[in-house]
């Protein structure tokens with residue numbers, strides 16, 4: 258039998274403190290949230306590059322990439338013998354699928370945090386309750402919620418993937434900001450004015466925050 262009661266928790270021999278000491282910085286999750294097209298991926302990758310140059314251990318978890326692997330969707334998930342696993346494990350864009358998508362990403366980001374890595378996540382993550390659930394899996398100060406704040410008009414004008422156009426035409430249902438809600442964070446650690454400043458300046462604002470909180474050295 259392999260039920261929950263038979264799963265034991267292993268104490269790790271290499272402590273988190275040891276890893277953080279070796280890395281020279283703390284582990285945390287930097288959770289970017291905002292409308293599609295607000296600039297989450299752009300800022301996350303700009304920040305990732307800057308942190309890399311500072312010798313900091315990072316990982317980027319980004320929407321589309323994760324939905325090709327860990328959280329593959331309908332038709333994309335096959336068993337070893339070619340069976341369709343999608344109906345059981347695949348994730349689409351319904352409310353519960355979005356919830357499970359964020360839960361899994363949060364669990365992965367939490368593992369990185371435990372190993373002293375700074376995990377940068379770039380998901381619309383439109384529902385407050387889902388983001389708060391991830392926050393609650395981490396200790397105080399480890400979940401840094403960053404609202405990538407750009408007005409819907411600006412995001413729609415950018416529309417690099419043509420998704421807003423499709424949503425407006427009714428070809429894409431349940432699109433955040435159009436016919437599905439985006440719940441702005443109530444008390445994010447940081448708000449980035451993503452329609453007014455360059456990605457470079459925004460990434461520097463995050464670095465200042467990390468220094469201020471002694472997550473990385475100043």
Ligand SMILES: Nc1ncnc2c1ncn2[C@@H]1O[C@H](COP(=O)(O)OP(=O)(O)OP(=O)(O)O)[C@@H](O)[C@H]1O
Nearest residue numbers: 292293294295296297298299415417451454455456
């Ligand atoms: N600060 C900025 N100023 C001007 N343009 C920007 C800025 N940040 C991103 N962009 C541009 O806006 C577009 C959308 O950016 P990006 O793909 O990073 O958004 P996103 O929030 O990751 O969207 P999605 O949720 O769809 O993945 C891109 O064309 C990008 O070059």
Ligand SMILES: [Mg+2]
Nearest residue numbers: 297298320379
């Ligand atoms: Mg993106």
